[in-house]
Amino acid sequence: MELSLDRLTKHFGSKIAVDCVNTTLMPGVYGxxxxxxxxxTTLMRMLCAVLEATSGEVLLDGKNIIDMGAEYRNILGYLPQDFGYYPSYTATEFLMYIAALKGIQREVAKKRVKELLDMVDLSGVSFKKIKTFSGxxxxxxxxxxxxxxxxxxLILDEPTAGLDPKERVRFRNLxxxxxxxxxxxxxxxxxxDIEAIADKVLLMKKGNFLLQGTVSELVRKAEGKVWELEVSPEEARRWQAKVTVANxxxxxxxxxxxxxxxxSPVEQAVPCEASLEDLYLYHFPSKEGV
Ligand SMILES: Nc1ncnc2c1ncn2[C@@H]1O[C@H](COP(=O)(O)OP(=O)(O)OP(=O)(O)O)[C@@H](O)[C@H]1O
Ligand SMILES: [Mg+2]
Incomplete structure (x- = not known):
């Protein structure tokens, strides 16, 4: 199975949200x-065929996902960033409702809903209304x-937003x-999260894939760019205005x-081992926009 993005582009008026991206995704977890x-989000919505591309296409094993229609929707799972809940439904009712929309047979759905509630640790509140739930x-x-x-x-737009550390770990394992x-x-x-979950990282900036690779491949790109420097509090303020300070x-x-x-920013700076966060900050320094 492979999902190919071929010159995929989205414009909103004069704004270019996704700028002619190309890549091929194989089974695995991509961050x-x-x-x-x-x-x-714009890219993910196009990968789910809920947003039409301005140009370019997404192909699953060579077939355009929009032409595939229901055949694609049947194998797709999507968590949108701005997911709409039904506050007066209970957890079970809500999942049964979505299952019905997806055309899953009632008996099959019942079993799957139980299984999933257990997987996400909500079995104990399955008959509580969603409006009583925490974020x-x-x-x-x-x-x-x-x-x-x-x-x-499976396409998940910020799935770990709002999860506490224990649930974050549970999600990673799941x-x-x-x-x-x-x-x-x-x-x-x-x-x-990316370091712990993703086989491959796609670093996106201004609608483009700036870098793609495994976490260690990407971290290697930041090697030799990270330094520690001991200074006085006044000097620290001056440095912060001048350079990217990761910590x-x-x-x-x-x-x-x-x-x-x-x-090296100054002679006494000591080189140190890089992390993915250093690489991220290198490409997204705080003084710059997206
Ligand atoms: N429906 C829309 N109409 C106009 N502009 C849009 C629309 N959706 C997104 N944009 C613009 O496209 C750009 C990309 O937005 P997008 O939501 O894809 O970013 P994102 O990487 O998901 O950001 P975030 O991390 O905040 O979720 C932004 O400049 C945004 O303002
Ligand atoms: Mg988003």
Missing amino acids: LLGANGAGK GMKQRIGIAQALLNHPKV LSDYAKDKIVILSTHIVS LRHEGDSIVLRIVADS
Whole structure:
């Protein structure tokens, strides 16, 4: 199975949200990483065939997904970023309703809904109304509905938003069990989620894929660009205005800055090991837009 993006482009008036992207996705977990407005949601909506591309196309094993119609929808699971819940439905009612929309037979759906509620740790509240749920619980219902039809292509727009650390770990485990032989694409701003879940990272900036590769391949690109520098609090302020500071740590009266820069910012700076977050900050310095 392969999902190909061929010169995929979306314009909103004069705004280019997705700018002629090309790539081929094979089974595995892809992490879509990028700043606010980078084009992640727009791209994902086109991958789900809910948003028409301005030009270019998405092909599943060579077939245009829009031409595939129901054949594609049957193998697709989608968690939109702005997922609409039905506040007066209970968790079970809501999932049964979505299952019906997906054309899943009632008896099959009943069993699957139970299974999924258990997977996302909501079995205990299955008969409670969604309006009584916390943000993280709603998010988990959203994840469950995306999995109802055992999708082979699973697209999750910020699935970990609002999840507490325990649920985040649970989600990671659920996904790595589920992802075998499937194409899973998830977007997030949380670099540690990507490090823990994604086989491959797609770094998106201004509608383009800036970098693609495994986490370690990407981290390697930031090697030699990360430095530690011990300074006084006044100097720290000056450095922050001048360079990209990934971290700031107090040590006694001085401050240790973690600086991301192409070359050593000053002679006493000590080179240190890079992380994915350093690479992200290198490409999205705070002084710059998306
Ligand atoms: N329906 C729309 N009409 C006009 N402009 C839009 C529309 N949807 C998105 N855009 C613009 O396209 C760009 C990409 O937006 P998109 O929502 O895809 O970004 P994103 O990477 O998902 O951001 P976030 O991390 O905030 O979710 C932004 O500049 C946004 O303002
Ligand atoms: Mg988005």
